[in-house]
Amino acid sequence: MRREHLQPTALMAVSIVAGTVGWSGHVLLLPVALAFPVLWALARTRLTAAFVSAGYFLAASRGLPQGVATFYSSDLWPGLLLWLCASTGFVIVYTVLWTKETGARPCRYFLAAALMAIPPFGITGWAHPITAAGVLFPGWGWWGLVAVTAGLMGLVTRMWRAVAIVLAGFWIGSAATWDESTLPQGWQGVDLEMGASLGRDTSLQRYRDLIATVTDRASGGARSIVLPESSLGFWTPTVERLWVRALRGTEISVIAGAAVVDAGGYDNVLIAISSDGARLLYRERMPVPGSMWQPWRPLLGQSGGARAHFFANPVATIADRRAAPLICYEQLIVWPLLQSMLHDPDVVIAVGNGWWTKGTSIVAIQRASTNAWARLFDKPVVFSFNT
CATH class of the missing domain: 1.10.1760 (Arp2/3 complex 21 kDa subunit ARPC3)
Known part of the structure; x- marks a missing residue:
């Protein structure tokens, strides 16, 4: 040479x-x-x-x-x-x-x-x-x-x-x-191993399995339980009634991923559910470019694709705590978390549906990146991933 x-x-x-x-x-x-x-x-x-x-x-x-x-x-x-x-x-x-x-x-x-x-x-x-x-x-x-x-x-x-x-x-x-940060009292993140079926299998049995998982974690003292991205599939009134009825008589709050669909496309969201009802907690600010966020579709007169709510809803309130939610792709980039930290949240909620990353280090990188940012600002982080 x-x-x-x-x-x-x-x-x-x-x-x-x-x-x-x-x-x-x-x-x-x-x-x-x-x-x-x-x-x-x-x-x-x-x-x-x-x-x-x-x-x-x-x-x-x-x-x-x-x-x-x-x-x-x-x-x-x-x-x-x-x-x-x-x-x-x-x-x-x-x-x-x-x-x-x-x-x-x-x-x-x-x-x-x-x-x-x-x-x-x-x-x-x-x-x-x-x-x-x-x-x-x-x-x-x-x-x-x-x-x-x-x-x-x-x-x-x-x-x-x-x-x-x-x-x-x-x-x-x-x-x-270095040591691992401790979870806030009463909070629990649930990791699932349901592969590509999570969010796609919308059978009654699948919801019953998820409800059983939540109930099991609540028996250990957890009251705010986080499920991964896409856990609830498409969010509909029927799904809402099923979950609210299942939580009736309990003090459990469930934070879970879902998709809210309309004629123009869909929002990748987090839903908060309790015995009192359900509410939309967070709309994803930056979906995955290409596979989810497709900004060229309106230019071609087409609908579909996930919407990006770039600087919207940086924090959300759940169980008397201010949370900084991050869904999947948002954990790999800088500005969503920094924007959330401007509002001084109490906890970071990081969820993902990483079944497609099997055999790669992508989920591990998401966790490492989020953990690093949370430690910088001395915030506890609740992880919930599906693989």
Whole structure:
């Protein structure tokens, strides 16, 4: 290999390692993603910066092709196409804003990171290195976000070695004292293993099984019980009556995923059910682009697809607590949780229906990302997933 090709190849190889290890689904490994800004800054040309960005992002999102193939019961090609398309925004932002000027790099990197955290680029802003804030500075809240932002900007300067040593010190200290957050008293998340049938099997027996699961968890003292995304299938008056009647005479509150359908499309939602009745608790702000959210449909005169309620309902009240709900895809991007934290919720509710991710690390990454953000703001988190 020619000498001038050695450095770009090495940078790209290390970026792939950083994306793979940092986003392996282990929360304490998230700070490995902080290698990306260093590699981006070490690139000598814009083309090298593009390859470094692509290597990091594609490695971090490596489970997408297999997951899409499983979801659509097809071969890998649709998933590979979506994988490459999703990386486009990330690569374009970091390539365009790369610069040779050392003094301008911190501001350029800050702008790139900000663009990837909010819509429209933030819609596919997965694998954002800033997620490591919760591991480096647990409990620091907004000051922790400021600290990690300053650290990221420092990593693209000539002082990156000193900055990296300081951040590594915080990482080691955090890892040495890390423990799992405790659930709020009376709350319980339920993980299911019902595969693709959850939300699709709307038989009376399926609802009876779910009700039995809720009743069993309530016998252990739980009063607010969370079920995964899509647990209730299509939300109808009949389903509502069934659940309200089943909870009559109890103090149980159930938070469960459902779909509310109308002529124009549907909302992916969370429903709160108790013996007093049921209410729509939360409408998903960012459904999965492509498979659920299809904004091109109205332009083609077509209906269908999930609606995105971008900045709506960041918090919801349930059982006298303010909750920050996150449904599936929202756990992989930055702005939904940060928007919710502006309202200082008491608990984070993270639900998903990850049957299609079997054999990948996607659900583990969702859990790690949400756990990191919750620890940054010192909030308990209730998880509920179906696999």
